Amino acid sequence: MPYNVIVLVKQIPDIDQMKTDPGTGEPILQNLPLRVENLSKNAIEAAVKLKEKHGGKVSAIIFGTDRSSAAMKESYAMGVDEGFLLTGYDGNHPEVTAKVLAEKIKTIPHDLVILGNQSADSYTGLLAGKISALTGEPLLGNAVRIEMDGKTAKVTSALEEYNLEIKSDTPAIISVAQEINEPRLPPVLQIMAAGRKPINTQPAGPKEKFTSVVISNRAPKSDRKRIVFEDVDKGVSEVSKAIKEAIR
Amino acid sequence: MKALVFSDNQEIVAQILTSIRGKSDADAAVVSPVMESIDQYGAAKLYELTGTPGTDAISQSLSKIFAEGKYDLFLAGSTVRGREVAGMLSEALNLPAMTEISDLVFRDGKIVTKRFFYGGKTLLEEESSARVLTVMPGISEASRSQSRSELVKVELPASKITIVNRIDKMAGSVNIEKAQVIVSVGRGIGSKENIEKVKPLAEAVHGEIAGSRPVCLDYQWLSEDRQVGLSGKKVKPKLYIALGISGQIQHIAGMRTSRVVVAINKDKSAPIFEEADYGIVGDLFQIVPKLVSALKQ
Numbered sequence: 001m002p003y004n005v006i007v008l009v010k011q012i013p014d015i016d017q018m019k020t021d022p023g024t025g026e027p028i029l030q031n032l033p034l035r036v037e038n039l040s041k042n043a044i045e046a047a048v049k050l051k052e053k054h055g056g057k058v059s060a061i062i063f064g065t066d067r068s069s070a071a072m073k074e075s076y077a078m079g080v081d082e083g084f085l086l087t088g089y090d091g092n093h094p095e096v097t098a099k100v101l102a103e104k105i106k107t108i109p110h111d112l113v114i115l116g117n118q119s120a121d122s123y124t125g126l127l128a129g130k131i132s133a134l135t136g137e138p139l140l141g142n143a144v145r146i147e148m149d150g151k152t153a154k155v156t157s158a159l160e161e162y163n164l165e166i167k168s169d170t171p172a173i174i175s176v177a178q179e180i181n182e183p184r185l186p187p188v189l190q191i192m193a194a195g196r197k198p199i200n201t202q203p204a205g206p207k208e209k210f211t212s213v214v215i216s217n218r219a220p221k222s223d224r225k226r227i228v229f230e231d232v233d234k235g236v237s238e239v240s241k242a243i244k245e246a247i248r
Numbered sequence: 249m250k251a252l253v254f255s256d257n258q259e260i261v262a263q264i265l266t267s268i269r270g271k272s273d274a275d276a277a278v279v280s281p282v283m284e285s286i287d288q289y290g291a292a293k294l295y296e297l298t299g300t301p302g303t304d305a306i307s308q309s310l311s312k313i314f315a316e317g318k319y320d321l322f323l324a325g326s327t328v329r330g331r332e333v334a335g336m337l338s339e340a341l342n343l344p345a346m347t348e349i350s351d352l353v354f355r356d357g358k359i360v361t362k363r364f365f366y367g368g369k370t371l372l373e374e375e376s377s378a379r380v381l382t383v384m385p386g387i388s389e390a391s392r393s394q395s396r397s398e399l400v401k402v403e404l405p406a407s408k409i410t411i412v413n414r415i416d417k418m419a420g421s422v423n424i425e426k427a428q429v430i431v432s433v434g435r436g437i438g439s440k441e442n443i444e445k446v447k448p449l450a451e452a453v454h455g456e457i458a459g460s461r462p463v464c465l466d467y468q469w470l471s472e473d474r475q476v477g478l479s480g481k482k483v484k485p486k487l488y489i490a491l492g493i494s495g496q497i498q499h500i501a502g503m504r505t506s507r508v509v510v511a512i513n514k515d516k517s518a519p520i521f522e523e524a525d526y527g528i529v530g531d532l533f534q535i536v537p538k539l540v541s542a543l544k545q
């Protein structure tokens with residue numbers, strides 16, 4: 001049977017390109033491009049694969065800002081059919097994000113909500129549980145495999161010590177692990193088509209926010225020597241000496 | 249302060265209890281069956297949760313215990329299940345949460361925490377009145393206390409989740425935790441066959457082969473007991489050579505205490521170079537044979 005799947009997509013600064021200030025160790029966030037968060041891509045891929053297998057529709061929700069349409073276009077290019085961009089995102093506040101997303105989820109008919117198990121920039125990892133609590137839908141967490149059978153969703157849930165096969169009735173929330181799939185790189189034609197597709201944009205209502213006082217936010221100190229050679233031959237000669245020294 | 253500590257991994261419960269001993273009163277909750285001696289880490293009460301351990305059921309049960317017991321803090325070990333329970337409970341009780349903390353200090357009724365941010369590139373130190381915390385494994389070296397916990401059995405309510413099957417992970421025969429020298433390969437190795445190409449290096453330094461999570465778990469190019477990192481093994485060799493490993497924080501978490509770290513990566517800005525004593529920027533397939541011949545000289 002076809003399934004209506006909602007996928008939750010987070011936009012983040014491109015942390016791979018992020019540098020920290022060599023003097024203060026603080027992150028340099030200016031001019032950092034934005035992109036779709038890693039696990040959100042696995043979530044999109046999982047949702048699109050279900051559509052390809054069973055039919056149905058994939059809707060994406062981004063709680064982001066005016067700058068998030070690029071992330072929605074990327075989601076479209078990967079196979080998302082309809083996109084809802086909720087603006088008003090103001091940093092990583094899981095209690096706000098969860099409420100905003102859950103409110104929207106409740107207005108869209110669905111069999112599954114798929115999201116990442118832990119986002120790559122903040123590692124919060126709370127949204128799956130929070131959204132399950134807010135919607136009352138059971139959570140099938142950290143899935144490395146999803147199987148649908150009528151109104152039953154079964155996943156292989158990867159735990160630290162072992163894996164568990166668990167199942168529940170739909171509608172259900174599924175969080176996915178990085179290992180579940182390799183997100184597709186959409187072909188150019190699809191990317192172009194995605195650019196023309198409309199995005200449903202609406203502001204999300206303000207929610208009570210929990211704030212902390214930041215004492216410091218710096219690159220962690222490590223006592224490593226950080227001697228890095230870009231000249232391979234010089235590197236090999238120096239590093240082999242260091243290796244001999246280390247294992248003596 | 250009065251804390252309720254929970255983890256599906258009882259060793260983490262012992263670590264968290266040890267880390268807050270003397271600073272906060274604490275009770276703990278674990279999923280049945282209880283581990284031997286888990287009643288000796290300083291929890292006044294030890295709740296043993298029996299029945300089907302769906303996270304919805306655990307969260308409902310602990311929300312009730314938390315509210316009725318007038319606790320100030322809920323500390324969950326940051327495992328897959330721990331984060332799920334923390335998310336559910338924080339929403340059910342409307343309590344502010346702080347996640348993935350690696351350090352915790354109580355200061356004038358507030359708490360000061362440390363956690364990694366921006367994919368592990370920065371360490372964020374904050375003061376807050378968070379009431380739900382997810383705590384990274386290894387926050388302290390667990391040690392026993394004088395007192396014994398009072399055991400309280402709690403039957404979990406019905407769960408919407410059915411457990412169908414448990415699948416144990418495949419295990420090999422090495423113990424990389426004790427290895428003196430480790431040659432570790434990441435996704436940059438490209439294929440299972442390519443691991444053969446770095447074996448001469450492992451032989452030259454008398455090291456064990458280990459790997460990052462994608463290599464051990466995702467692609468299964470190596471057995472899972474060779475995985476280094478947060479969700480793998482914590483290693484502390486004299487020498488750790490990282491080949492084609494980007495150096496994400498979850499990997500670093502498993503090898504940070506290595507004595508000397510060497511990294512080879514073709515990407516000059518790979519974070520592994522921040523965590524290395526010596527690095528060479530370039531193609532590992534070109535560099536490894538050169539290194540092997542230099543080591544043989």
Ligand SMILES: Cc1cc2nc3c(=O)[nH]c(=O)nc-3n(C[C@H](O)[C@H](O)[C@H](O)COP(=O)(O)OP(=O)(O)OC[C@H]3O[C@@H](n4cnc5c(N)ncnc54)[C@H](O)[C@@H]3O)c2cc1C
Pocket residue numbers: 118433434435436437459460461462463475476477478479480481491492493494495496497498499502512513514515518530531532533
């Ligand atoms: C909760 C959680 C727990 C996790 N636990 C772990 C864990 O325990 N252990 C772990 O390792 N990961 C863990 N991860 C995954 C982690 O975030 C990273 O995804 C993983 O460490 C990346 O592995 P990698 O460095 O092998 O791959 P990548 O990040 O893909 O890096 C590959 C690197 O190889 C380099 N490269 C490619 N080709 C070559 C070449 N020919 N020569 C030289 N260099 C080359 C590239 O420049 C790149 O830097 C965890 C993630 C989460 C969310």
Ligand SMILES: Nc1ncnc2c1ncn2[C@@H]1O[C@H](COP(=O)(O)O)[C@@H](O)[C@H]1O
Pocket residue numbers: 008009010011037039040043061062063064089094097101114115116117118119120122123124125126127128
């Ligand atoms: N602002 C957001 N908008 C939409 N989805 C989000 C947002 N933040 C997080 N998510 C989803 O929740 C997953 C886990 O995020 P977190 O719990 O914050 O670590 C991500 O992988 C996304 O799928």
